[in-house]
Amino acid sequence: MILSQLYDKALNLESLNTDQGEFLYDHAPLEELMFVANELRQKHVPGKNVGWMIDRNVNITNICFSQCRFCNFCRKKSDKDAYVTTQEEYKAKIDELFALGGDQLLLQGGMNPDLGLDFYIDLFKKLKELYPALKLHALGPPEIVFLAEKEKMSFRDVLTKLIDAGLDSLPGAGAEILSDRVRLIVSPAKASSAEWLDVMRTAHFLNLPTSATMMYGHIETRRERIEHLVSIRDLQDMKPEGYYGFVAFIPWPFQDEGTYLRERHGIRSSFSSTDYIRLIAVSRIMLNNIKNIQASILTVGKDTGMLSLHAGANDLGSIMIEENVVSAAGGGNRFSAEELQSIIKEAGFVPVRRNQKYEIYN
Ligand code: SF4
Numbered sequence: 001m002i003l004s005q006l007y008d009k010a011l012n013l014e015s016l017n018t019d020q021g022e023f024l025y026d027h028a029p030l031e032e033l034m035f036v037a038n039e040l041r042q043k044h045v046p047g048k049n050v051g052w053m054i055d056r057n058v059n060i061t062n063i064c065f066s067q068c069r070f071c072n073f074c075r076k077k078s079d080k081d082a083y084v085t086t087q088e089e090y091k092a093k094i095d096e097l098f099a100l101g102g103d104q105l106l107l108q109g110g111m112n113p114d115l116g117l118d119f120y121i122d123l124f125k126k127l128k129e130l131y132p133a134l135k136l137h138a139l140g141p142p143e144i145v146f147l148a149e150k151e152k153m154s155f156r157d158v159l160t161k162l163i164d165a166g167l168d169s170l171p172g173a174g175a176e177i178l179s180d181r182v183r184l185i186v187s188p189a190k191a192s193s194a195e196w197l198d199v200m201r202t203a204h205f206l207n208l209p210t211s212a213t214m215m216y217g218h219i220e221t222r223r224e225r226i227e228h229l230v231s232i233r234d235l236q237d238m239k240p241e242g243y244y245g246f247v248a249f250i251p252w253p254f255q256d257e258g259t260y261l262r263e264r265h266g267i268r269s270s271f272s273s274t275d276y277i278r279l280i281a282v283s284r285i286m287l288n289n290i291k292n293i294q295a296s297i298l299t300v301g302k303d304t305g306m307l308s309l310h311a312g313a314n315d316l317g318s319i320m321i322e323e324n325v326v327s328a329a330g331g332g333n334r335f336s337a338e339e340l341q342s343i344i345k346e347a348g349f350v351p352v353r354r355n356q357k358y359e360i361y362n
Helices: 003-011 018-027 030-044 087-099 117-130 141-151 155-165 180-186 193-205 222-238 260-265 273-286 297-308 337-346
Strands: 049-053 055-059 104-108 135-138 167-169 210-216 246-253 315-318 350-353
Touching: 003 018, 003 030, 018 222, 018 273, 030 273, 049 337, 055 087, 087 104, 087 117, 117 135, 117 141, 117 155, 141 155, 141 193, 155 167, 155 193, 193 210, 193 222, 210 222, 222 246, 222 273, 246 273, 246 297, 273 297, 297 315, 297 337, 315 337, 337 350
Parallel strands: 049 315, 049 350, 055 104, 104 135, 135 167, 210 246
Antiparallel strands: none
């Protein structure tokens, strides 16, 4: 394979296949990868704007049957520190969110066997009644699979009922690596790759905005990372014209501290700054049909986050007022709204505040 031909193909917004993507990832000089990815960023999002947002993560419950082997957050029902968030706690957290100028809630948590579809419908309705301006970015494909199985309903019916109750967008949580070889080792009880993609396909046809993610740097191969990107691109190609589909792609590295994978199997995170920059650039090149590439500054930190903006990323995500799942395994970077904006400026860009659909606030 000849690198310059692959660059030309990418710059024409043509789709690279898995072999071509893997070849670029393994062999392209970093400087050239960054250049091509930057050019593509300019085609998708011209100019210097870099998105950021204010949102708040509230965990619905930490009780989860899935017990993923990279997760320090989940608890069994019998554990002393197991919880289900109460209405009073939601109110206090949402009041604080609005006081800080935000209006978006990222609602995630464990798959608690005691909580069925009615619980979530009731929760969403109550929150929307109390706070009509609130936007709910909630659950994720594994929870939809779990609820569909529990209620013996289709993905479409579960999603439709949640949208009717107030769901505004569906996070791409639980994608990890879309390879069943990998999933059987790191998260065997969770949705399969096909199920994750099926839920997202259904959401896309309902015109529910979604995001795509990747949690990498554990036991997957580089080829499996590329295959993951190709699966996401292929699904995005199927969305109806003019519908939201995946509004962004966000990769983040495995945080290994105290996890079962590290403690029991000695698997450490393979994260390095240069590999993250390469991955951001390759993602921009492979995902020729997704507009926004977001760097996960929460997990990779300020310096790598800034460099990502020169490698195809156009967004640094949220100040994330509260985050418990990633931080429970060592992903501990925190930034205020002012800090995040000054980081974007320091990198040479213009911070623009956006919502969960990646639309800029005027
Ligand atoms: S990552 Fe999510 S699904 Fe997996 S055990 Fe933790 S809370 Fe449960």
